[in-house]
Amino acid sequence: MTRQVLCVAATTAGLPADLLAAVQSFDVCLVAGLAEAGAALREQHYPVGLLVLDGWSGPLDELDHFLRRHSRPRWVAVFRPQALEQAPFRQLVHDHCVDFHTWPLDAARLGHTLGHALGLAALSASPHAAEVNQSMRLTGHSPAIALLRQQILKVAGADAPVLIWGESGTGKELVARAIHEHSGRSDGPFVPINCGAIPASLVQSMLFGYEKGAFTGAGVGKVGLVESASGGSIFLDEIGDLPLELQANLLRFLQEKTIYRVGATRSVPVDARVIAASHVKLGDAVERGHFREDLFYRLNVLTLQVPALRERRDDVVPLAEEVFHSFATERARRVRGFSSSALRALRAHDWPGNVRELLNRVRRAAVMADGALIQPHDLELDGLDGAPGAEDLDSARAGAERMALQGRIDAGHSITAVARELGVSRMTLYRLMAKHGIQRPSRRGND
Numbered sequence: 001m002t003r004q005v006l007c008v009a010a011t012t013a014g015l016p017a018d019l020l021a022a023v024q025s026f027d028v029c030l031v032a033g034l035a036e037a038g039a040a041l042r043e044q045h046y047p048v049g050l051l052v053l054d055g056w057s058g059p060l061d062e063l064d065h066f067l068r069r070h071s072r073p074r075w076v077a078v079f080r081p082q083a084l085e086q087a088p089f090r091q092l093v094h095d096h097c098v099d100f101h102t103w104p105l106d107a108a109r110l111g112h113t114l115g116h117a118l119g120l121a122a123l124s125a126s127p128h129a130a131e132v133n134q135s136m137r138l139t140g141h142s143p144a145i146a147l148l149r150q151q152i153l154k155v156a157g158a159d160a161p162v163l164i165w166g167e168s169g170t171g172k173e174l175v176a177r178a179i180h181e182h183s184g185r186s187d188g189p190f191v192p193i194n195c196g197a198i199p200a201s202l203v204q205s206m207l208f209g210y211e212k213g214a215f216t217g218a219g220v221g222k223v224g225l226v227e228s229a230s231g232g233s234i235f236l237d238e239i240g241d242l243p244l245e246l247q248a249n250l251l252r253f254l255q256e257k258t259i260y261r262v263g264a265t266r267s268v269p270v271d272a273r274v275i276a277a278s279h280v281k282l283g284d285a286v287e288r289g290h291f292r293e294d295l296f297y298r299l300n301v302l303t304l305q306v307p308a309l310r311e312r313r314d315d316v317v318p319l320a321e322e323v324f325h326s327f328a329t330e331r332a333r334r335v336r337g338f339s340s341s342a343l344r345a346l347r348a349h350d351w352p353g354n355v356r357e358l359l360n361r362v363r364r365a366a367v368m369a370d371g372a373l374i375q376p377h378d379l380e381l382d383g384l385d386g387a388p389g390a391e392d393l394d395s396a397r398a399g400a401e402r403m404a405l406q407g408r409i410d411a412g413h414s415i416t417a418v419a420r421e422l423g424v425s426r427m428t429l430y431r432l433m434a435k436h437g438i439q440r441p442s443r444r445g446n447d
């Protein structure tokens, strides 16, 4: 196990002998001041940080900001006992440190604390590593994914808001995580929120927090999700679902970098980067008066488009194989891979549910397949667009029906126009779209 400790002191000269004795069995990187500490943490991760605060003369806000931004290491503080007389200092230690020691130092006890902090860091190391890998794992060799990777690296280097477009299941959250992980904020938190999944009555207090006594039952105050992303990034999925009155609060946060908790009279500064995503074009929502134009322009600075899976069919088989192998422990032992007709079916399918649909189909097939190779019917892709000649009349009819719908909707025809062209009512058209998992296009003109 790594025993790396980042020791942050006011100066690196003349550290007391008892402090040096306490850290001698660790692999210590000694830095002077917060700027140097920030640079060291951007370069590599340290599981444990030791803050020597007795020579600290800067404002506490600065220290608080630094610790929010670098919340991943387990911090242990050392200071003079008198410092504990100040309430803001006590609060800071309480909020950010796993433990503290005061002078005169008991070197053995501090060594023990650092060892304990390393142990705690190791406990959480594996899930975090998995999360990071996940964020980097944008599988695919298609030109569209190669371009997306380049764009991720470019926007990660900036600090402006990012707006990600893409159909449901294309990987927008994965892209948002990759932006965060490649940015200077990667040591800070990544806080994902699905704006459409929070009940309207709770959105404000969940996003912005509330003060003690703000409403009946608010016995203690609570930090909101936006504030908890301080030092990191906040991912607002389905931003188009955010109620209009909260769009005003979000706009103020983007402009002023401050928020008001519910019931608060004073604002709180928050340093979090906003990454937003939507599966509908927000420009249309602006036209319909459902989305604030000023917020749209504020968000629409750096935009990324995540392509639908059917627009990058070359990625389907590599993705399917990766999913198959990643479920090695779950899948039936006898199943060794995909039959050639299953590969054909995978390539031919239109993937209205994108990568999420592919994950689900392959995962189910890997568990349920009877033979050594996965067949189209294990993927439930027999008939719709699988191997020629392998389908019955019902499947062929369903396939033709879906192609007729999808082709017209992809071509950008309105619901009214598609219904007219196919000679069915709009109600029937909606029923058929639901049956085939085809998404409704963004509203246009006479819809």
Ligand SMILES: Nc1ncnc2c1ncn2[C@@H]1O[C@H](COP(=O)(O)OP(=O)(O)OP(=O)(O)O)[C@@H](O)[C@H]1O
Pocket (backbone or CB within 6 Å): 137, 138, 139, 140, 166, 167, 168, 169, 170, 171, 172, 173, 174, 175, 237, 279, 319, 355, 356, 359
């Ligand atoms: N290129 C990719 N490589 C590997 N896995 C991917 C890729 N794209 C998406 N996934 C996986 O597909 C699933 C859906 O992705 P994600 O949740 O990011 O989609 P989304 O666009 O945010 O969907 P929604 O709009 O419905 O929230 C996740 O399990 C994600 O890990």
